[in-house]
Amino acid sequence: MESEILTLSYNPEMLAYFSADILIALVLLIAMRWVYTLWTRVDSTNELSGKDNFAFGVSVASSLLALSIVVWSAAEQASADDYLTQSLQMLVFGIGGIILIKIGRWAHDKVILNRFNKREQILQGNVSIGLVDGANTIATAIIIRSVMLWTEGFTLYSGIAILSGFFVAQTVMLVTTRLMERRFAQDNQNDSMQDVLVRGQVALAIQHGGHLLGVAFAVSAASKILVYHPWAYISNLINWLFIALLFTLLTIILAWVAKRLVLKGINLVREVDQQHNIGVASIEMALTIGVALLLLGLVS
Template sequence: MLTLSYSPQMLAYFSLDILIALVLLIIMRWVYTLWTQVDSTDELSGKDNFAFGVSVASSLLALSIVIWSAAEQASSDDYLTQSMQMFIYGIGGIILIKIGRWAHDKVILKRFNKRQQILEGNVSIGLVDGANTIATAIIVRSVMLWTEGFTIYSGIAVLSGFFVAQTVMLVITRLMERRFAQDNQDDSMQDVLVRGQVALAVQHGGNLLGVAFAVSAASKLLVYYPQAYISNLINWLFIALLFTLLTIVLGWLAKKVVLKGIDLVREVDHQHNVGVASIEMALTVGVAMLVLGLVS
């Protein structure tokens, strides 16, 4: 016989947590509207801007991942305090997602105006923006669950993990740009994305998500020392780069085996084959999740 342990007070605070989550999602959409400086309702239902919808959806999903982590991490025995912790982590998640989007715009993909491209309906840019946002949230989640308690030290640890995430994604993006230039007569990957190459966007998005799971593996190996700020940061960065490299190598092997006989450069870069790019993405993310599972 199934027996559930609950009380009216627990149900009341459970309802409060749901309300907080809904409020945070509303705030996330409001913040996104501020970033784009347009009427989001008109973009979504009036202009049917698919790229805009993908970007908004990724922001909401990323925030949901952070809220999910905050709900799991809430450490107090007091339900009201747990709800406040979830709200504060949620606001912090919104800020980090916004900063991550800014870093992606100004540092990682700096050759074009991402906001303008999304408003013009560039699906490729919307997909890459979405992948970057969700990848950042996945890494922030792993750091939040790695920390202990609700203190200034855990906040610093989350910021350190966020910095590591942006650093590794910058490195991976530059490596992919270099590979693309070598295979395409020095053409720019960013310029091709601006031209609307969806297959390349799917491939690159898979790499970013794979990086997120690879970086998350560091939380399974490192011991959390609250006051060891520098060593936490250095260790996270070292392990993250190590597992990212491992994921790239294993992903390359998986593609060689599963997609044997298929010229990936020709299919994705030249013929814009979204189907092949989707398989590449699945293999990259799948290998990264396997690595994460093996070290858990």
């Protein structure tokens, strides 16, 4: 019986740039926590280990994971033979990712969830707000990743495409949130979903976070359908937005059908909205993300 032994060729140049990439990634992660500290204007160490602020920890963790997704995408897109460009691309897109995550948080606070101060709620330890904030941040990073892998090269046009993808991401999050708010108000005597989140309804936060993440994967399907044209950035933006909204609605509809079939006999409104059933909300989240991944796989 013949056996094959995997052999790795030693390349000092590759090892040097690989080490540089790891160093850049670590520096970016440290910078991300520093930027988050500036945003909250508090001692992050005291919040995490002194006050044991779980909401703060969830929010920081989502920022680090979102940045990791962006850096991962930059490294994956770069040519394996061009180590210097790959390191430069990781650095530029990493810094850009930190800026976009910060802008995304501002948009989420001022436009999407505009009935309360998200920063104050997180500092007060509101876990439900921390979960929704984290889901939004990671969902934005997932969409940006799909745009980064969709573009070609390391040019001004690819940067414009990424900014367009960021705009699409925020638009989709806004539409999704407003649809969920309308559904919640209809099922709960015109009560406000945002007000309930402020009251600390974790099950609702898990349910809504699942919608945001599911929609992010569904929107990523646009990168499998559309052809990238570097100079046609206006049509790229319009096409991405159209496909994103189309797959958002499709995901919501199919997820609704899946929930009615899989959770047959369970009153979802009563269990999640009124009885705060985290278990049922988690199943809803899994089904929403699962449907979105199925759609993404079908168009890949």
